[in-house]
Amino acid sequence: MYVCVCVSVDQDVLSVKNVCDLIHYITLRRSHSVRKPSWFGVGDERVSRVNVMVLDGLTQSHFYRYFSLFRHLRDKYSARWTLSPSSGDLLTSDLLSAAVAVCDRAAETRAALPAALRWHPVIRRFGLKATGLSNFLLTQQEMIKQKYPVKGGWGCEEFVCTVSDGHVTDSSPLFGLDCEMCLTCVGLEVTRVALVDSSGRCVLDELVKPPNPIIDYCTRFSGITQAILAPVSTRLADVQSRLQQLLPPDAVLVGHSLDGDLRALYLVHPHVIDTSLLYRQEFGRRFKLKHLAQVVLKREIQSEVRIGHDPCEDALAALHLAQYFIRKGPREVVEDHLEDLWDLEFTEDDDSDHVISSSRRSSPLRFGHALSRSGQSAVFLGGSVEMSGSLSNQQCRRHQCSSDREVVCVYRRVVQSYTLSVLRFSSFRNTLNQTAAMGPHLKQVCERLRQMCVLYVGPLPSDATETLVHRLLKRCGRLRTIRLLHYTHEVHAEVVFEHLEGAQLALEHLNGLQINDCMIKARRPVHELCLDLDERLSERQNDPLNAHVIYVSNLSSKPHRHEDQLQSFRQVGPIQRVTSAAEHAGKRSRHAFIRFECADSAQAAVGVAPQIGNRKLSVCHALTPPHMTSWTRPVTTETSPDTAEQGEECDERLLERQMKKLDARVGKVFRALEENCLSVVILPGHRSDGVDHPGLCFIHIKRVPALTPPS
Template sequence: MEPSSSSLSSVAVKNSGKKRKSSALTAQDEAKRLKTGQEGEEVVECPPRLPRISVPPERLQQPITLNELTELLHYAALGKAGGIKQPSWCHLHHQRKVTGVNVVIVDGLAQSHFYKHYLSLQHLRARYSSRVTFTPSPNNVASEIFSNEVPKSEDSSLSHTLKENNDIPKALKNHPVITKFGTKRKGLTAYLLTQEEMIKKTYPVKGMPGFEEFVCTDSVDCVTDRSPLYGLDCEMCLTEKGNELTRVSLVDSDGNCVMDELVKPQNRILSYLTKFSGITAAMLRPITTTLRDVQAKLRAVLPWDAVLVGHSVNNDLIALKLIHPHVIDTSLLYRKEFGQRFKLKILAEKVLKRQIQTEEKNGHNPIEDALAALELAQYFIQTGPRQVVEHHLEDLWGYTIEEEVTDCASAPTPSLRFADILQTLGQSVAFFGKRSDVSLDLSNQRWHSSDKEVLAAFRRQTKSPFLSVLQFSSLADQLKGCVAHQEQQHQRLRAYLQNMCVVFAGPFPAGFSEREVKRLFCCCGPVWKIKMLPTPVRVCLPCVRILHVHAMVEFELLEGAVVALKTLNGLNLHGQSIKVQRPVDESLLDLDLTLNALMDDALNTTNLYTVKLKPTLAGCIKHSGKVNGHTLDPPCPVVASFKATKGLWPPKVNGKQLKLTTTKCALSEETVRETFGRFGTVDTIVLPAESGRRASHACIKFKNSEGKHSALRSSEDLWKEEYAICPSLTPPHLRSWVSMSAMGSSADVKGDDGERTHMHTSSQDQKMALMMGKLDRRLGKVFRSLPDCTLSVVLLLGCTSAHGHLPGLCFIEVKCRSGAEQ
């Protein structure tokens, strides 16, 4: 019997009272949740804890191997529940919230390429918060990622899952339901449609074209396994504008009808579709309820955490012009092969043992259909996908399980390969790159001839694979064609990086030794090498020459060169001012831009460099001021008179004794923390690890950037305490810039010092810079296309040259939602 308009109204009125009471309780609970023990105080809700990666400072100075990288990938994908321990070299926080793993492998590039073209790689240097040196591997890295075996753990849930999967008959392993949902029973949130699936299946989604006029329900962002299910079904008729809503029914999780409304279409009706909808002209004649009225009632009836259930419920939401983010579609739970769907009538008959939509009835009953969809979803959730398939394999999917006779002794051992385990757990894996020997099923490989095609194929995926590996090989292919240039390029890269740590100083008076130069410049940071450059200068008399001595000072750290330029330039020795400057070289014309970029590097935003000056020297050298716009105070040269005593320079500075041979200043973590803790919370302090040497410099990492800037503003006060500071520039994963090319000594670079000061930018260099910029943009597009909470790894593989291995570089970041990044 079809309901009259009065009975429909009474149902709505009766349930609206329950809804108001429920809403009042919900609001009261929410108010209690926002209160603390003290009346009137509101709790500031913390943002959701998102996964993030951190690497201890001391571990940053050591390269990682391919095995150590796979440690991280295994833990990110499987976690402690899979019996995997935290990686030995880093820490992944909140691993359970990781939604996927993506690795981009860049062939042919080394760590030195990144720093040579640092300004061109804006995405890489700004986006990734962790950067670690990578030791080149002789093996196929992509293949190793897929085939590397996961450590075996008998007590983990992963082991039990593998054993259970080994017992699953072959007929079930590739079943569409098992492939999608696995075999274990899960909560309702495991069966919610993702936003990507809703977009693909034409569900109304906020922000998508075509749904601008749709109304959104008052729904929370996240629901839980305890959230209530509501069955929904609608009936439509044909109007001048197409199908329009004529009836909507809603049942709660107990099967009670909480809403059943007839709706008057806005446009002229062409057909009531009575055979299917059950709607007649007589039924709609007295109805005045509009679509807007129904939308308002639905928003009032549905709780904030409601999950809507229906059969092809996208059609119902489109008819309602309603957007609701949390949906379970029974036509996609009980899956068929090749995307085909069961009819609701068939599912109700075979699973619920109930007859609906029978020929005796005039059209469908939406209350009956909504209840059937609700019970089908509840049955699926409570029973679990494997049992559902086993119980209804024959009557729904049309085939039976044949008993397989197997010898227990010869039963296959479950594969521990990473890719196999993920697929066993129902997770997808894929490789995108050039055709190569990758240990992965061909069905999961996408081969392309260029990086552009690899990127396009990956972005075309409607849903990102849980584990995806992309291999960009274009740069490597182009570099292979010019082996001689490649070798020369590596030499020039080493020279360029060394140049950034070099200063030239002088003239020093005759007799000023290399040892004394080193002692003078060590106040700015650890010195790698000094080379004396004697220069004879002719004066008035033809036969009289005075020998002026200059020196080339190469620091271990870029900060040492910066501090030397700001503190020692203009120092007067024996009435003669010395000049400290960088090499004059075409390759360093953009050095100021590079320094600014390094200061803003994601790895340096909270880091500060400091050196402890010798007490007498600190009093004689005037505190200097700015490093690329960061205030330290302008330099003011001191006039110091040095007098030679027994050939040793200099015993005095401005009349003060400068004991270069005996005065030693040492930093300790306690003194540094005590001194700099007043500017902000100090996270870590990194001191040089050389045994037997006292630390004269340190890198300080504050909890936030404000601590660093506060210390920079107080640089003059710190100078009085014998501390010189500047913003950190050297990436923390590098012990020294020179260490990147330590495989070959300076002598290995042809024309060492001549090459150092006469490098030029060739057409090959310019071409390489353009290619690196294009690579960076492609990497940015890959990152932006990843789902939130995906672990993203970019791997520069490194190279092998005549001088040995050139180390690669590993970039690591967890993509977080906009505005919620930690």
């Protein structure tokens, strides 16, 4: 299941900085109140992980020239933008040092907080206002990172899963769990299990006999001796079954470093609160349960007078610590125990922290520092991955890969360990550097796309002018260039439309028109660049981005009639928006793109072709992508198929193989992404000889498909 990304229709072209702002927002919005990009909307706040793939050397023209080969990019990504040409270095070398756009109100709030509180690890993880039990559960990513057993995880094939419906609320019941273990020939195994409910009542306290020979009873910690275990017949499977019966579907297990207990029990439970991670310290250090109970609960546990720990006592202490944290909230807990637990002090009179100096205010927050302070990490995979300054080693891991294949393999191994991953695929650029120059190659690609908008119209009267041709064809769409051809037996015209739809409608409606005894025909170019032109146009009709969109031409340029003609399409179905060129001298554009809310409405509208008065409108499926203002671009020099072939040309089959491989690797990475991951694919574009070749940006949020009950 894939979730659509909401976009602003006012944002025609993105820059790499826009993409960086999006990465900042997704990764830091909980800890630093980063300003949300105005052009982007996420329907679900659970999105917290970001993957970026940069396909070096590729442009927007490459994607549409080899459209059929990019199956995964075409079908899996719901949002697509034109991207200002960039080297992509901002995403690989300068991302960590980029300034973060923080909301003004959030910046003022943080400035008013003492530094000891503002950058405290508990506050960075949970924020200042987190309330309710559900906000303190370990996420699946955190459970994997902390080595908790998870369903389907590595090494968990023989684990037993508790019954869970996944619906945990702030009123779900808490259960404290603790185990005591001994050392056997296969490692640590359970010898005693205790479970207490939210009222503090011990509902389970069982001794368990390990199946393997015991090497050390660990009596000093467990209190278990050979004599105690001798008469016990309870096995691990019995305890697992008992826990499954005792725990309701929405139960939340609480414990101190509970990962070890669950692994010893061979048990998977998805809803966990770990008190060692609630009362967290810097650099992954953890408080002992005994110390937390003494400082926070003012309670003595694990007394040295008694031999061994009491698991009921430890489970109850962990439960009360969690209930205290949930009741008080992270800010009050930190303020109350900053000195006695974390051994820190407020420095309210310190102008360098509490009262922010003017020089500190003017210094922007850097993404790398913010990412590190929020307890998150990044990984950069690719060829020559360079980063600025000391940030490269402090906030992220770099891995230089010798091939795109290695990039994918390494990423699949580390996908669960990083909040942000940036992958750079360089095989296409390397191939191009070895076989041809980028400039001539891009001219060839652009010329092939331009030919899709070219028509030859004729024969025309001998006195035909460009004005006549323009008047003849303007009802189909806006024209880019008109060139009369007098060297043929009869006069013809080479016409280049701005949009693919204009050329398509001209082919359908112009043939058979007679002017001064000349029976006019419109034809596509016939040469090797256009042999697969029909197939490429057919591909454009199947672009998912255009399923809801139609193209309408021959509209009136008078504003009131123009609006009436567009409104006539509402009888087919609700219209989401209408896009057309801006008004010029008080006149409206003669063509427009209409986006319906439903694809069926667009399909029905194509067959309508309404006639209002004596003006008949021309309608066809949209072929030009909605993020492109036109299919063709203005050229400063005359381009012909012959000149386009000058220079060293790449092997077309080699290029096609490269495109297929790149798309396949994008698909492999996409499949490896976890649920609620934002996936971004960048085609950087290129600047050559003063000409900008724009890139593309694909964005999508991956979701796990919902299970549908059988009918």
